[in-house]
Every structure is written in structure tokens, then in C-alpha cells.
Amino acid sequence: MEYFLQQLINGLTLGSIYGLIAIGYTMVYGIIGMINFAHGDIFMVGSFIALATFLALVALGISALPLILFITLLVSMLFTSAWGWTVERLAYRPLRGSFRLAPLITAIGMSIVLQNFVQITQGARVKPLPPQIQGGVTLMEGVTENGTIAVQLSYMQMIIIATTLALMIGFSLLISKTSLGRSQRACEQDQKMAALLGVNVDRTISLTFVMGAALAAVAGFMFLLLYGVIDFYIGFLAGVKAFTAAVLGGIGSLPGAMLGGLLIGLIEVFWSGYFSVEYKDVAAFSILVIVLIFMPSGLLGKPEVEKV
């Protein structure tokens, strides 16, 4: 029981990070029907920017940890958004309206560009960051045949889960209540009609990339804090997992992306905890296949209705 609870907490933490990245995939897919394969690498860039900012702030002699964390979060969101905007502007917008495969290939190309850029400028070795937030609370303790086992909720995990929750709520409000969110939904359904009603479609699409990149930056920063090491290649696997999460939840659906992210995180952690660590990815992807066989549009996705 204690073991189960502990795994649940770990799974939710990991799932939050996947969920934040998955939102970027699902929003871009929703609005222009494109899989932005470079999004995982935007996440990686975000974590590098966060590391650089963190070290710079420490070097400047700022010692209050909450302040450092807050500034790092803002700075990495800002700069990663700029990256997301630039990638869209340079690599995707000129190809919009071209044949369907062109943006996909470009996205893969962009992914390689970002990886290699970081590899060359930052080096291929892993970058460590010593654990910054330590300690936690013990929720319960139990006795098993192997000794005592404690259910720990670390402060790090609390921060990750709370931040994700806050961002999710804020984001859902933005999409459902503000004029920007409304025009994003309008562009999702009919770009030309939205344009004729005075919505600047190009800008709306750009802002979608910016928002996705900002969330990926948050995920990147949390990944850095949680694991303490990053390298230029972390975007690939995290990106694939988050993409899987978006598909699992129903691509195009925001709550779906979050749910998918949490599920992928939980499956991975539980599989590693109860069966084998080696096969955790196999388990995650197998679940994806099974869900898609029975629910082709994902858990919360809307089936595409053929208009008659």
C-alpha cells in the first residue's frame, strides 16, 4: 500500500512534466493540424536556458532560493517563447499551405538543428545541477517484511505538481474565457472565416507556438530540478513521450493532453516499480496502441465527423 502510494506520487510528478509538454503538441495540432516534432527540443532548449539563468543568478550573488527559482522560471519562459516564435516564423510559416508532408519534414529538420546547435555550443556532455530543493514530508510509514517503508512527498514534487496545476487552470481559463483563446478556437475550426471576422490568423498561430514553448520551458526547468542532469538529447525521448500523451488523451484536446501526460507518467512509474525498469517504455507505448485500437480518437478527443 505504502509502496503503491509512493509510486503514485512519483508517477504524478513525472506525468505533470509530460503533460506540460503535451499541451504544446496538442495546441499546435489543433490549430494548424501539424505535428511540431521540434517541440521536444524546444523543451530541451528551455531546460538549458533555465540552467544558464540559474547559474548566472547564483554567480551574481543572489542567495534567496525562491527568488532565484522565480526569476529563472520567468527568464526561461521568455527566452524559450522567443525560440518557439522564431522557429514558427522561419521554418513553418513560409510552408503553410504547402503540401501536408512539408511542415512535418521541416519540423524534423528543425528538431535536428536545435539538437545540434545545443550540442555544438554547449558540448555533448551532460550538464549537472546539484539538487537545490531538498527535504519533504513523510506522509505515512508502514512495516513490510523487508523493513519499514515511508511514503515521501518531497518539496520538489509538491512544487512540480502545484505549478502544473496552477498553469493548467490558468491556461484553461485563457482558452475558454479570453478573446485570444476564443480566436484560437475559431482559427482551429475555420481559419479563413476567422480572418474575415478580423482575426489576425498569422499572429494567433504565432501566439499558439509562443504559449506552447512557454509551457515547455516550465517543463524543462522542472526536469532540470528533478533529475539534476540535462544534455542536448533529452528533448527526443521526452518529446516522443509527450507526443504519445497527446495522442493518448486525444490530440487537439487540452484536458486530454494533461490526462494523457499523467497516464503515461503513471504507467511508466508503476511498470518500473512492479515489473521491470527496462520495459517501462514498451509498457507505455503498448498502452497507447491498445487505447488507439479501441478509441481511435484518444481518450478525450472528438471523433472527426464527416460532414454530409
Added chain:
Amino acid sequence: METAMKTPPAHTWDDNAVLSVEHLTMRFGGLVAVNDLSFNVGRGDITALIGPNGAGKTTVFNCVTGFYKPTEGRIVMRHGTGLQSEKIEALTRTGRQFNDDGDDRVFLLERMPDFEISKRAKVARTFQNIRLFGGMTALENLLVAQHNPLMLASSMTIGGILNLPSYRKARAEAIDFAAYWLEKTGLIHRADDPAADLPYGDQRRLEIARAMCTRPQLLCLDEPAAGLNPRESTELNQLLQYIRKDHGTSILLIEHDMGVVMEISDHVVVLDYGEKISDGDPDHVKNDPKVISAYLGVDEDEVAEVEEALDMPVIHGKTDPAENGEGGRS
């Protein structure tokens, strides 16, 4: 039927045009969809653009609303009264999209991107096929149309997220304006229903309401009466008359239903094979042999014979929903 004879020879569209299409030509590869077309839309008039299927009516709409960039020609939108010819010539020479004349601006629509035509030049349009945002509620559809004032009030969304008073006020106004048009179109009780769930006739009216929420000076309607039953068609006529009278919005419509055209329009422009064959008030057009021949598909000189044979001097329009200029030619 018209009873009183029309005495004033001066037409609104000659000396106070809100829109002027000048020498418009649109070619798609080798196909000339519209050829050297010129006509005016009078301020405060209901102008009908008619013609047989494939005459190029929807192409004209697509050029006016920025869907297509015309191959040749100029499309002028005026916010101030009068023809303002000198101003327009001066603007044309500058290469700019519109001049800085406060509320009396003139716009060269062929130079503007589509969203700017709605946002600045204040031209709204509907399509032959319904293009509502089906997944959004009726009210939200009307709020999307007020995107620009809302974005301005929310200082690009930041105020919206923080729910500042200025944004709350703008939002309340937008909702009031939307409610006004829902009331006018008889849809207020469906405000919170997804647009796709409304019956066909309601959807058509919702499209007009949405177009009006952009506060247009010119409303372009592509076959608004298509698929409506006689009662709905009458209601539509009343709605259009109301829009023109109480909001001073000029209306340009494509319509196949000659009953609607003859009843509500002040001015009729007839196209055939991408060229203008007649232009005038409904009476003039109705009796123009060129128009009759175009609709009956015979030579001009045979019109009299055909008319005699049919004993029917009035044109009967046909509504053919299969015609779709915009889809078929893009």
C-alpha cells in the same frame, strides 16, 4: 410590384458610392472568371449582384473581401460620403492601403490582407455554404466577431487574464452588442447552444448576426435566401431592410431568388460570363433584353419571340445550390 413611378434620375450609386469596383479582372490560369468589371454600390442601398450560374458573382465577392488578389483593377471602399475621386487618385499613387482621414478614410481593398478588410475597411461577408464555428456557442460566435475591440481593451490578453476593470467593461459591452443581434435575429433563446445544433434557417440568420457584430459599413451576403422556406425568406427580407434602415449599413448580395431581388433591392447589377450586361434599378434590369436573353439562353434578337411564346415577360430565377464559385475555381 412597384406602383409609383421613380422620378429622380440621379442614383445613389452614381454620386455616393460606398464601394466602387473598377475594371476588375480575375484570371485563373487561362480562365477569365471576371473581365473588366466596373460597378458601384450606393451608400445605404441594397444592391443585388445577379447572373446565371458561373457568371463570376462569387469571384467578385472573393476579390472584394480579400480572399483573392485581383489580377487587375481597383476596389475602393469609402467611409466618408461622396465620390472623393481626388483623394482616391492620390492614395492610389502612394502605394498605401488607406489614407489617414479619421472617420472618412478611403481604402484600396485589393491591397489589403483579408483580416484587415474586416478590421479596418469594415466590410463583412457571409458564404453560400454556412461557415459558423460549429463547436462554439451562438454567443461565442458573435464574440469572435468582436475580437479586435476586445483585444484592444484587454491590452493583448494580459488584462483579460488579470480580469482588469477595463476589460470587464469591454467584455460586458461586447456581450450586450451580441445579445442585441441575437434578439434581432430571434436567436436569443439559443445563445448558449452550440451553433452546429441550430436548425438551418437559424444558422443563416446567426451568420448575418455575426457579420453585423464586426460593425460593418458594407455587408456582403452570398445567397442569403438559399434553402430558406417562404416564411424564413420573408423574415430575411425584413432583417435586411432593418439593417439598412436602422444601422445605415449598405448591403451587397448575390441572390438567385428573383422574388427577393426585385422586392428588396434598390440597384441590380447583372453579370454573365464574367462581364456586366446590365446595371440599374430593378425595373430597368427586369426589362433589359440582354438580361432576359442571358437567363433564357437565347440570342438577344430572339428574346421577343421567346417571350411571346412563353407569354412570360418576367424573369424566373433558379436557385442552384450546386454552384459554388469559390470552391470550384480555387
